Amino acid sequence: xxxxxxxxxxxxxxxxxxxxxxxxxMVNKVSSRINSARHNETALLSWFLLIKSGYSARIAYDxxxxxxxxxxxxxxxxxxxxxxxxxxxxxxxxxxxTRNPGKVYTYDGEYAGAxxxxxxxxxxxxxxxxxxxxRNLAFEFEGKKYDIxxxxxxxxIEFLSTYPQLSLDLYFDSGVYPxxxxxxxxxxxxxxxxxxxIQAVNFLLRFVxxxxxxxxxxxxxxxxxxxxxxxxxxYPYSDCEDRAVLFAWLVKSILKLDVIGLDYPxxxxxxVHFHDTVAGDSIDYRGKRYVVSDPTYVNAKAGVTMPxxxxxKPVVIAY
Numbered sequence: 001x002x003x004x005x006x007x008x009x010x011x012x013x014x015x016x017x018x019x020x021x022x023x024x025x026m027v028n029k030v031s032s033r034i035n036s037a038r039h040n041e042t043a044l045l046s047w048f049l050l051i052k053s054g055y056s057a058r059i060a061y062d063x064x065x066x067x068x069x070x071x072x073x074x075x076x077x078x079x080x081x082x083x084x085x086x087x088x089x090x091x092x093x094x095x096x097x098t099r100n101p102g103k104v105y106t107y108d109g110e111y112a113g114a115x116x117x118x119x120x121x122x123x124x125x126x127x128x129x130x131x132x133x134x135r136n137l138a139f140e141f142e143g144k145k146y147d148i149x150x151x152x153x154x155x156x157i158e159f160l161s162t163y164p165q166l167s168l169d170l171y172f173d174s175g176v177y178p179x180x181x182x183x184x185x186x187x188x189x190x191x192x193x194x195x196x197x198i199q200a201v202n203f204l205l206r207f208v209x210x211x212x213x214x215x216x217x218x219x220x221x222x223x224x225x226x227x228x229x230x231x232x233x234x235y236p237y238s239d240c241e242d243r244a245v246l247f248a249w250l251v252k253s254i255l256k257l258d259v260i261g262l263d264y265p266x267x268x269x270x271x272v273h274f275h276d277t278v279a280g281d282s283i284d285y286r287g288k289r290y291v292v293s294d295p296t297y298v299n300a301k302a303g304v305t306m307p308x309x310x311x312x313k314p315v316v317i318a319y
Contacts, residue, residue: 005030006052017125020118024050024070025162028094040066051114058089060104067091067101072118077165078224082106087117094162120166122228124175131155132179135233137211141203148187148211150233153179157234165226168268171245172261173319174228181253184233189254197274200255201293201302208247208295213237240296241268247295260290261317264309268317269294272302281305285316 009030013023028046035041043059043066050057050070058069060082069082069089080100081088091099131154138147156177188207192200215237217225227235227242229249238246248259248270258273262283271283271290280303281292293302300306 002049002052006049009049009053017123019121019123019126020055020116021120021163022126022159023053024055024092024118025094025159027053028068043068051111054114054116056110056114056117058084058106060091060101060106062101062104065099065101067099067104069106070118072120074118074120074166074170076120077167079164090164092164120163121170122160122163122174124177124181126156126159126175126177137207137233139207139209139211141206146191146207148184148207151179151183152230152234153177156230160228160231163228165224168226168241168245168261168263168317169319171226171228171241172248172317174245174249176229176249176253180230180233185250185254188250192254197255197257197276198278198302201251201257201272201274204247204250204254205293205295205302206299208243208250209298209300212243214239214296243295244268244270247293251293258288258290260285261319262292262314263317264312264314267296267306267309269296269306269309269314279303281310283314283316285318 009027012026018026027049028042031045031049032042035045047057047059047068056071060067060069070092071087071089076090079090079092081090082104091101093099132151133154135150136147137150138145188204192203195203212232213236216239217223220235220237227238229246232238232242232246244261248261251257251259251272260271262269262271270293272293273288273290278291283290283292291302292305294300294304294306297304297306
């Protein structure tokens with residue numbers, strides 16, 4: 001008798017604005033509580049409920065465990081997967097852990113009505129909570145000191161930490177929860193009032209370059225770990241791709257300027273399309289001129305490429 005449970009799950013999905021990963025996580029949480037955290041039973045019930053919710057989930061097993069396999073519209077990294085009819089099914093876990101099954105057994109065929117693959121895009125309303133905390137970020141620009149108070153939601157940060165690693169364009173295209181976005185945008189926009197476009201972009205560059213401490217993912221997490229904008233504002237350290245994602249979101253959301261990511265060998269930066277002509281290094285992309293703006297190159301202004309990467313032509317990250 002599962003109809004009422006499915007109805008309640010659907011109501012919660014709509015009420016909380018859950019995307020597919022958040023909904024699958026909620027289903028897994030419910031299944032875990034029902035099954036007293038027993039892994040195999042949780043995987044089986046999660047599979048059943050996701051199938052009945054329209055997702056093309058699959059179950060597999062070996063002599064050690066039962067595995068929940070889910071297909072995704074977007075590639076996931078560092079997660080084992082199996083190919084069925086040309087589609088990748090990932091052995092997902094919802095606590096940030098990594099499972100590495102080898103040879104497994106599964107069934108043939110598909111369940112009627114279960115055809116939806118996970119859409120891994122992050123929306124602003126996903127996993128909203130009420131545990132708001134604050135952090136102060138200080139920096140200087142043109143001889144003046146600024147102190148920016150950043151709010152973040154602890155539940156949202158916890159949820160984002162469960163996300164598998166995705167391609168960089170999804171981080172550039174992610175939404176930011178209003179608890180963080182609204183206050184931060186207002187403070188920065190107020191400080192930039194009266195500035196020209198180039199001044200404002202340089203202001204945001206200086207904010208990201210100098211108010212955040214740099215460490216590689218390997219130093220902070222022990223592995224590659226791309227961060228969403230809110231995570232960059234939460235964690236004590238960040239590296240080049242994290243800063244590029246945060247800076248791009250700030251420029252687009254506050255200044256309404258187009259931004260692209262620049263993927264160099266071993267480095268990620270950004271480039272901004274200005275309405276006026278701005279001198280400096282640039283990239284031509286789809287008929288527009290984008291001026292290189294590197295939020296990791298400390299104190300560098302728009303138009304300046306980090307010297308080590310000037311010989312390289314970057315791959316454009318469009319989103």
